Amino acid sequence: MSVMNGFRTELIDKIVNINGHILVYPFQQQGIKDIETIEDKINKFKFVEKSLPMIEAQILALGESQSSGGLLRGIPFEKLSLINIVSSNIIKGSIKKNSRGVVIGSRLASNLSLTVGDNISIMSPRGISSPFGTIPRSYSYDIDAIFDIGMTDYDSTVIFMNLPVTQEFLNLGNVAGVIQIFVDNPDKSLIYKEKIDNELEGLQVFSRDWSQTNANLQEMLIVERNVMFLIFSLLLVITGINIVSGLIILVKDRSREISILRAMGMKKISIARLFVISGAKIGFFATFFGLMIGVLVSIYVENIRQFIMSVFDITLFNPEIYFLISMPSEIHIPEVITITILSLVLSVIATIYPAMRSVAKDPAEALRNE
Numbered sequence: 001m002s003v004m005n006g007f008r009t010e011l012i013d014k015i016v017n018i019n020g021h022i023l024v025y026p027f028q029q030q031g032i033k034d035i036e037t038i039e040d041k042i043n044k045f046k047f048v049e050k051s052l053p054m055i056e057a058q059i060l061a062l063g064e065s066q067s068s069g070g071l072l073r074g075i076p077f078e079k080l081s082l083i084n085i086v087s088s089n090i091i092k093g094s095i096k097k098n099s100r101g102v103v104i105g106s107r108l109a110s111n112l113s114l115t116v117g118d119n120i121s122i123m124s125p126r127g128i129s130s131p132f133g134t135i136p137r138s139y140s141y142d143i144d145a146i147f148d149i150g151m152t153d154y155d156s157t158v159i160f161m162n163l164p165v166t167q168e169f170l171n172l173g174n175v176a177g178v179i180q181i182f183v184d185n186p187d188k189s190l191i192y193k194e195k196i197d198n199e200l201e202g203l204q205v206f207s208r209d210w211s212q213t214n215a216n217l218q219e220m221l222i223v224e225r226n227v228m229f230l231i232f233s234l235l236l237v238i239t240g241i242n243i244v245s246g247l248i249i250l251v252k253d254r255s256r257e258i259s260i261l262r263a264m265g266m267k268k269i270s271i272a273r274l275f276v277i278s279g280a281k282i283g284f285f286a287t288f289f290g291l292m293i294g295v296l297v298s299i300y301v302e303n304i305r306q307f308i309m310s311v312f313d314i315t316l317f318n319p320e321i322y323f324l325i326s327m328p329s330e331i332h333i334p335e336v337i338t339i340t341i342l343s344l345v346l347s348v349i350a351t352i353y354p355a356m357r358s359v360a361k362d363p364a365e366a367l368r369n370e
Helices: 002-019 035-043 106-111 163-170 188-198 216-254 257-262 270-298 303-310 333-350 350-360 365-366
Strands: 022-026 048-061 067-074 089-091 102-105 119-130 133-147 158-161 176-182 205-209
Touching: 022 188, 035 048, 035 176, 035 333, 048 163, 067 106, 067 119, 067 163, 102 106, 102 119, 106 133, 119 163, 133 163, 158 163, 158 350, 176 188, 188 205, 216 270, 216 333, 216 350, 270 303, 270 333, 333 350
Parallel strands: 067 158, 102 133
Antiparallel strands: 022 176, 022 205, 048 067, 048 119, 048 176, 089 133, 102 158, 119 133
């Protein structure tokens, strides 16, 4: 459960922090033209931390001998430095405010065998019309910086370019494809979205919050989390069955001693209490050691993964499939408490049937059959 919690938190946080909490889109394909007017209206709200006009386009990135598909993102570089997940994960070079260069992901740089200071050629299908068809646009740019945010999907595809340079490259004029909005509390983004919609009414734009733009991802993570909880519930049931089986065998092996105690006048409830206490002890120690091992594994899960990979030469948690380069883990105390209580309660409940069975037989008949 801790891995699922960590995976969900890490994935959503990184996606939201790089894509924005609220996105403003144009109704028309020509893009957003009144960028300054819309930004002024958005920035009036105290809950808005920053707004960034952006253009996105599919491109082909070319190195000296390799090529790779990519996603071009045109953002004003003076505002790109405000996106902490990018600016705090620059591993080479730096973001230059008025630069005509680009900032690319570490995996893309590795795939194209490029580094800071090299030239990268960018080709766009938005080309120049000619009698022979559309000629793709292709220009070369210096690499100013390389980032590594720890998400394969972004590190291997995204190229940041200064917005005016992007507009010039794509021949779009002074327009933006979307405006990203970052707010002080992402959990209230749906409420903030309604206020922004009211303020921007009549400007031919509409907005969507991060939960709407990532609805499929959220649903997938919820389903996976519920499945994991179901699996853990089944494991608890299996544990309870094992306790019942063990106590039944114990009752059968100790039937003579139980009969002697009954014949000596010991009450049924006292004998049953012995088996309940015995089963509860088994459940308590199993829960305690399971809890300790579970917490330790959750804390050191990435170290364990690295150890297994190095010893057996296998790949666990492939970043190309799971998007993240490390296995995250996040322990939720309420969940730990809930599972611990359920385990202890189930251990006690599992002792009831064997305890009742231990005193069901008549002591004289039980001794006669020995």
